[in-house]
Amino acid sequence: QVQLVESGGDSVQAGGSLRLSCAASGRTFSIYAMGWFRQAPGKEREFVASISRSINRTYYADSMKGRFTISRDNAKNTAYLQLNSLKPEDTAAYYCAASNSYSGSDYYRYDYWGQGTQVTVSS
Secondary structure, X not given: OEEEEEEOOOEEEOOOOEEEEXXXXXXXXXXXXXXEEEEOOOOOOEEEEEEEOOOOOEEEOHHHOOOEEEEEEHHHOEXXXXXOOOOHHHOEXXXXXXXXXXXXXXXXXXXEEOOOEEEEEEO
């Protein structure tokens, strides 16, 4: 099993920045890729970005490119999501996920999930 714990969510004003962290523990050697998703109240879960473990290949939702950056530190078993130029529509719970074999945008193909961290952006 793999456990994921997110941190870094906060309330910020539009234009601000945050860095979210996702610390993995347990059978971390089995992780192929880590991803970030978000879900706003009343909306479906939305893919944000993912990164593969071995070659650090990254994928982004088209609407996130340029403002958000995903990275990881394998030595610390931690993934990060840098959020810049935040907008009120970025307000959501942000979830970290890990997969043993997949690195794309389909949430149902991820094996492990964190509890989420709240990002609130005010105008």
